Amino acid sequence: MTNATASSAILSHLHRADGSATFSQNGYTVIGAVNGPIEVQRRDELPVEAAIDVIVRPAAGVGGTRERHLESILQSTLRQIILIHNFPRTLIQVTLQITNTPEDKVAGSKIVQASSHLAILPTLLQTALLALLSASMPLSVIFTSVLIAAHKDGAITSLTPNPSLVGFESADSVHVLAFTLEGKLLLAESQGTFTLDDWDNILEMAGSVCVPKDGADIEGGVRIEETKEDMTTFVKCTLEAKVAQDLHWYT
Amino acid sequence: MTSAAPQSTLTFPRETFEKLSPHPYLLAHLQQASASSPPTRPNGRTPEQFRTPHINNGSLTHAEGSAVVRIGDTTVVCGIRGEILLASNVAGYRVDKSGTAPSTKPGYNEAEELDLLVPNIELATGCSPAFLPGQPPSTLVQSLSTRIYSLLHSSSLVNGADLRIWYQPPDLSDPDRMRDDEEEDTPEPEVKAFWTLYVDILFISLDGNPFDAAWAAVLSALKDVRLPKAYWDPDREMILCDDSVAESKKLQLNGLPIAVTALVFRAKEAAQSKDKRFWILVDPDTFEETLCDESVTVVVDGEKETKILGISKAGGTTVGSGQMRDIMELAAKRSAQLSRILNT
Numbered sequence: 001m002t003n004a005t006a007s008s009a010i011l012s013h014l015h016r017a018d019g020s021a022t023f024s025q026n027g028y029t030v031i032g033a034v035n036g037p038i039e040v041q042r043r044d045e046l047p048v049e050a051a052i053d054v055i056v057r058p059a060a061g062v063g064g065t066r067e068r069h070l071e072s073i074l075q076s077t078l079r080q081i082i083l084i085h086n087f088p089r090t091l092i093q094v095t096l097q098i099t100n101t102p103e104d105k106v107a108g109s110k111i112v113q114a115s116s117h118l119a120i121l122p123t124l125l126q127t128a129l130l131a132l133l134s135a136s137m138p139l140s141v142i143f144t145s146v147l148i149a150a151h152k153d154g155a156i157t158s159l160t161p162n163p164s165l166v167g168f169e170s171a172d173s174v175h176v177l178a179f180t181l182e183g184k185l186l187l188a189e190s191q192g193t194f195t196l197d198d199w200d201n202i203l204e205m206a207g208s209v210c211v212p213k214d215g216a217d218i219e220g221g222v223r224i225e226e227t228k229e230d231m232t233t234f235v236k237c238t239l240e241a242k243v244a245q246d247l248h249w250y251t
Numbered sequence: 252m253t254s255a256a257p258q259s260t261l262t263f264p265r266e267t268f269e270k271l272s273p274h275p276y277l278l279a280h281l282q283q284a285s286a287s288s289p290p291t292r293p294n295g296r297t298p299e300q301f302r303t304p305h306i307n308n309g310s311l312t313h314a315e316g317s318a319v320v321r322i323g324d325t326t327v328v329c330g331i332r333g334e335i336l337l338a339s340n341v342a343g344y345r346v347d348k349s350g351t352a353p354s355t356k357p358g359y360n361e362a363e364e365l366d367l368l369v370p371n372i373e374l375a376t377g378c379s380p381a382f383l384p385g386q387p388p389s390t391l392v393q394s395l396s397t398r399i400y401s402l403l404h405s406s407s408l409v410n411g412a413d414l415r416i417w418y419q420p421p422d423l424s425d426p427d428r429m430r431d432d433e434e435e436d437t438p439e440p441e442v443k444a445f446w447t448l449y450v451d452i453l454f455i456s457l458d459g460n461p462f463d464a465a466w467a468a469v470l471s472a473l474k475d476v477r478l479p480k481a482y483w484d485p486d487r488e489m490i491l492c493d494d495s496v497a498e499s500k501k502l503q504l505n506g507l508p509i510a511v512t513a514l515v516f517r518a519k520e521a522a523q524s525k526d527k528r529f530w531i532l533v534d535p536d537t538f539e540e541t542l543c544d545e546s547v548t549v550v551v552d553g554e555k556e557t558k559i560l561g562i563s564k565a566g567g568t569t570v571g572s573g574q575m576r577d578i579m580e581l582a583a584k585r586s587a588q589l590s591r592i593l594n595t
Contacts, residue, residue, distance in 0.1 A: 065400075068393035076544065076566035116401060175562075184568035191405040194559050196579055200572055 007126075007234055011242045012134045019135020023127040026147065026162045027102030030123050032131035036092030050087035052079050052094070056124065059098045066117050073121065074128060077178065077187050081129075083138040092137065094128050102165045118189055119168055121176045122147045125187070126231070133239060143186050144210040144231035145178035148202050150194060157198050161209050173198070177206040181232060269293070274542055278518060281530050294536055301534040301585050304467065306592050308475040315448075316476030320468040323536065324458035326378075329450065329468035331476050335416070335490050336445045341365060361411040361445075363404045370403060370450040372396045372465060379457040379537065395461055398563070399452070399469060402508070402550060406560045409448070409473065410503045416444040416490060418483035443483040444490045448476070459536035462548060466510040471593055476502050506552040508560045509589050511582035514543035515569045529569050533581055545569055547578055553586040 007025040014020035017033035024030075037050055044051045054074040056067045074094070082092060098120065122145040129142060149163035149171035160167055168174060173192025180186050190199065210231050269276045281290040281298070289297045296302070302323035311317035314330035321327075362368050374382045374392045382389060403409070420438040450472070452465050480498035484491050493499075514535045518528040532539055545567025550560040557579070564570055570578070 065393040065397045068390050069397035072390055072394045073565050080544065080567060116405070117397065180568055185564070185571050186568050188562050188564040190559070190562040191401065192560070193406075195557070196559060196576065199559065199562065199575070203572055 007231075009130055009234075009238045011130060011238065017135075019131050019133070019137065021127055021130035021134050022099075023123060023130055024100070025123050025126065026119075027100070027165065028098065028120055028123040029100035030120075030127040031097045031099055032127035033095045034092065034128075034131040034135040034137060035095075036135070036137065037087040037090035038093065040089065040091035044091065045089050048088050049084040050082070050090045050092050052082065052084065052092050054078065054128070055093070055095045057095070057097045059101050070117055070121065070124060073187070073189070074124060077125065077143075078128060078132070080186065081139050081141055081143060081180070082132065083140055086138055094131065096124050096127055098124075116168075116174065116191060118174050118176050118191060119147065119165070121145070121189065122178075125178055126235075130235070130238065133235075134242075141180045141182065142232075142235060143178045143180050144235060145176060145187065146206050146209045146231065148175045148177065148206055148209075149173075150175070150192070150198060150202060152193075157194075157201070159202060159205050161205065175199075175202050175206070177203065177210070179207060179210040181211070183207055183211045269538075273538065277516060277539065277542055281516070290530065292532060293538065296534075298530050298532050299581055301588070304589060304592055306467070306471050308471055314472075315478060316472045316474070318468050318471035318475055320464055320471060322460065322464045322467070322534070324456055325460060325464045326455040327461075327464045327468040328453045328455060329465070329472040330453075331472045332449045332451070333476070333478050334447045334449065335481065336365065336367070336447045337490070338442050338444055341445075360404055360407065362407075362409060362414060365445060365447075367411075367414050367445055367447050368400070368403050368409060368450060369447065370396055370399045370452065370469070372399065372452045372454070374454050374457065374461075376453055376455065378454040382457070391461070395465060396452075398462060399450075399465060402466065402510070402561060403450075403469070406506070406508050406550070406552075408470075408504055408506070408508065410505060413478070413500070413502050414446040414448070415442050416446065416481045416483065417441070418443040418485075420485075444481070446478055446481070448473075457537070459538075459540050460512050460534050463510045463512050463534065466508075466550075467589060467593075470504075470507065470509075473502060473504060474593060478502070506558070506560075507586075507590050507593065508550045508552045509582070509586040510548060510550045510561075511578070511585050512546060512548045513578050513581070514539060515545040515547070515567055516543050517545075517567075517569065531570075531574065531578065533578075533585075547575070549575075549578060549582050551579065551582045551586050553583050553590065557583050557586075 010022045012020055013022060014033050017035055019034040020032060022029065022031045040051050052075050054071045056070050057063055058067060078094065125145045132139060146161055149160045149167050150173045151158050152172040163171065171192065173190060173194040175190040177185065178187035212230055212232050277293060280293050283290065291297060305321040307319045309317060310319050311330045315333045316331040318329050372392050372395050374389065375384045375386055377384055417440050419440040422437045450469055452468060454461065477499045480493040480500065481490050511533065513531050513533045516530045516532055519526040547564040547570055549562050552558045552560055
């Protein structure tokens with residue numbers, strides 16, 4: 001792993017929000033804030049569950065159709081993991097502000113805003129999860145996500161987790177996958193040209209990046225050397241460090 | 252109430268049952284399966300059964316290409332209009348072949364860089380009670396148009412070469428002169444303008460599965476597009492179009508990707524419950540869409556061996572690798588059916 005793709009996170013740094021997190025990965029940085037359960041507007045109120053409102057703000061300009069699409073993906077994913085039936089007739093609001101996107105070295109091409117929505121999706125998902133954890137929101141399960149680029153070279157397809165911007169744009173297909181802690185597939189977004197067998201390989205690799213090795217039943221004993229630690233371990237370590245820091249007076 | 256005695260049976264007509272408790276209503280339908288008859292949805296289809304598509308091309312006279320697609324009670328009109336974008340109006344457009352030009356970058360897509368394909372979706376036409384006319388675009392509309400936009404580009408359906416308008420400068424060098432120097436021969440042809448295709452998608456009625464219908468309409472309309480012959484007039488310094496139909500050209504589409512959506516209906520709404528039964532319902536209608544969280548959309552191109560051009564799955568953990576294979580098989584069947592209709 002190079003420095004640019006390494007993940008880093010800060011938890012609970014916004015003091016007025018119920019929960020907050022900043023997460024950087026792969027050149028993207030997103031600040032997330034969670035408020036909830038709070039009062040909900042009458043028209044959005046749901047009688048037996050909490051309404052989830054996700055707001056995505058781009059790094060530059062105001063949100064467009066692409067942000068609405070990302071919001072709807074995030075909303076349907078977060079609904080599955082938050083215990084929404086515990087908070088009927090309330091609102092849980094997740095605000096995500098993109099603050100940094102990888103710079104495009106090549107002059108003359110369009111700003112990153114117009115490029116595919118898939119590159120930013122794992123970072124948004126991960127930030128939302130960390131912010132929810134920071135808000136102590138009851139969750140049924142946590143998830144981790146990864147971006148994978150597949151390059152076709154004849155019959156061989158090489159897979160790169162967390163590709164650079166150039167690697168992303170030149171890829172034959174790009175995939176965002178999110179897994180729950182039990183290794184179940186929660187979200188899959190793929191673009192480009194590929195076959196079902198490629199997809200199975202990608203699924204296997206993404207599983208090994210996302211889910212700890214011992215608990216994964218989807219992994220077929222294949223070692224992938226690119227990543228030393230999986231995303232679940234990263235989330236765990238981040239939380240443990242934060243808890244240790246907050247409880248330093250206790251010992 | 253006249254009598255205090257509880258009624259022995261409580262019976263409703265179907266419609267009341269559907270309105271009062273939609274989830275058990277759909278569940279009751281799907282559970283009825285016996286050995287002889289497969290489970291049936293309230294709309295009379297089996298879970299793997301698609302609605303019959305009807306496609307009509309060229310209904311709009313003023314569009315370069317158009318299509319009306321009807322899938323059950325979902326009806327979509329798609330019209331494509333071509334407009335001309337002058338290369339001189341593109342900021343920083345360069346045609347040089349040097350290594351620094353953006354056009355030599357891997358993964359460069361001219362149609363995407365210059366926004367030559369502009370899809371827009373309109374749902375506020377009174378197509379369904381959920382979308383009232385005169386309101387700002389809903390999340391669904393914005394999400395759909397993003398998906399159409401990214402699929403148009405990621406599938407590279409439209410050939411970038413079809414959208415360029417070339418000009419061959421006349422050879423003004425002295426014809427009598429001996430051709431002794433090889434370097435100075437006929438001037439290079441240059442791109443003077445681009446066709447920009449405005450893809451407008453209007454829903455006339457909506458009964459579930461908007462993406463599949465919209466994509467089928469876009470595909471059919473693109474197949475119908477005839478662009479007139481456009482050329483650069485050096486004297487007037489503008490692009491002119493030829494009137495004759497014989498000179499006009501169809502677009503060369505790369506493949507024929509078909510979108511297929513399926514929903515996962517779970518026997519119990521809560522994720523933690525013991526009852527893990529589920530049904531995969533393809534081509535859902537509005538009633539089914541309100542009851543299912545998890546949706547899977549696959550885009551397949553079955554012309555050669557089945558290629559996948561996109562998967563998008565969200566909202567649940569039921570579908571794994573195995574279920575995806577089943578959905579792909581269904582999608583391949585649907586793709587064969589739709590491409591037969593599209594190609595006639």
